[in-house]
Amino acid sequence: MEDKFFYADSNFYNFFSFKLLKGNANTALKEPNSVVITEAIAKKSFGNEEPLGKTMVIGNDKLACKVTGITAEAPSNSHFNFNGIISYVTVEKNYFQGWTGNSWQTYLKKNPNTSAQEINTKLEAVVDKYIGKELEAGLGISLSEFHKQGGIYSYYIYPMADSHLKAGLPDDMEPSGNMSYVYIFSGVGIFILLIACINFMNLSTARSAGRAKEVGLRKTLGSARSQMVFQFLPLLWLW
Secondary structure, eight states, X not given: OOSOEEEEOTTHHHHSOOOEEESOTTTTTTSTTEEEEEXXXXXXXXXXXXXXXXXXXXXXXXXXXXXXXXXOOOOTTSSOOOSEEEEGGGXXXXXXXXXXXXXXXXXXXXXXXXXXXXXXXXHHXXXXXXXXXXXXXXXXXOHHHHHHTTOOOOOOOOOGGGGXXXXXXXXXXXXXXXXXXXXHHHHHHHHHHHHHHHHHHHHHHHHHHHXXXXXXXXXXXXXXXXXXXHHHHHHHHHO
C-alpha cells in the first residue's frame, strides 16, 4: 500500500519534463495494467532485483500491473509529486466518459500567440453545446434554468505556475502556497536587517570616539589618508 500513485495518459513523459530512467517514454503507459515507479519504490519493492517486467499488486483493489519503467524522483518544487504512474487505459472504462465527469486533472499547453481569455471564451461555447444536454438529461432542466437557480458550471484554463503562490484551485494536485506569507517574511527580514544596520552604526560611532586620540596621533606623525582608511577596514569586517 503506497500513496501518490496516479493514473495518467500515455503521453505523460512527452508532455511533462519528468525523467524516465528506464523504459520507453512512448510506450511505458500505453498498454493497460502498466505502471512506472520511482527508484525508491523499486528498491523498496524489489530490492536489488531488476524491476522491469515484474508485476506489482497495487491498492485495495489488488490491481496487478506490469512495471514498464523506472522514473526519477520528482523535484521538491514540482507542481506535484508521485511514487508511481499507472496507465489511464487501465481504468478508462470504469469512469464516466461524459462532459460533466470531473474525476481528472486536465493539463494543456497554450499556444504562446493565444491569450487565456480567447480560450476561456471558446470554452463557454463548449459548455453551452455539450454540458446543457447532459444537465438536462440528468436534472431535467435546461442549462439556463440551472444558472437561474444559482448553479454554476464552467470551464476555464488556469496557469500552472500560478498555483504555487497564488490562490490556486480547490482541488489542485498539491496544496498551494500564499504570496502574502512571502511578503510578510520579506518585510520581517528587511526590518531585522535595518535594526542590524542601526546597531552597527551605533557601535562604530561609539568605537570611533574612543579611537580619536589614535587617529590624531597618526595624522601628527604623517599617516596618509589611505592608511587611515585601511586602519578602520578590519574593524568594519569584524563587525
